[in-house]
Amino acid sequence: MRAADLIHEPCSIARPVAVLGDRWTLITLKQAFLGIRRFDDFHTSTGMSRTLLADRLQVLVDAGILRRVPYRDAIRTRDEYRLTEKGIDLYPVLRALAAWGDKYLAEDGPFVHYPHRDCGGETTVSLRCTGCGEEVTARDVRPIPGPGLKSS
Structure with missing residues (x-):
């Protein structure tokens, strides 16, 4: 199966991977969250070839993640690339990747801190139960089929 075919899989992980699974797409998205908006600034900050960058920006625009x-x-007249609401909703995904990387791949500690703008406290990503509010891990969850699986 080709990576592009994942978009048709009845899976809530496979479909996003079809759009975001390329490392350069994630790096481009990371830069957008850092406030980069213009093509030349993306090019300078990522070191990607112009052709590859144009392709990755187009993927994100086509997916409705950037506009x-x-x-x-x-x-x-030129274009800036700005995060859409759909793009902003990916922030916890990138933060979760960063937290995992900080824990397992950053021997000397985090590369970046993410303090709360209002109070200065360190921010984290957590998974919580909507019923009781308890923080959960993979060991606390039992996946069951959802309505989207039945219609696939």
């Missing part, structure tokens, strides 16, 4: 917003520079 193009025109702006005028001294010479011509």
Whole structure:
């Protein structure tokens, strides 16, 4: 099976992987969360080839994760890339990846801290039960078929 075919799988992990599974797509998205908006700034900050970057930005635009917003520079009109609501909803996913990387791949400690803007406290990503509010791990969850699986 090709990676692109995952978009048709009845799986809530396979489908997002079909869109986001490429490392450069995730790096591009990370840069968008850091406030990068313009093509040349994405290019400079990631080191990607211009062709690869254009492709990854197009994937994110086509998926509705980024949107193009025109702006005028001294010479011509160009596009900025801004996160959509769908894109902003990916923030916990990137933060969870960063937390895992900090725990297992950053021997000297986190590469970046994420303090709360209002109080300065360190922010974390957690999984909670909607019924009791308790924080849960994989050991506390029992997956069962959902309505989307029945219609696939």
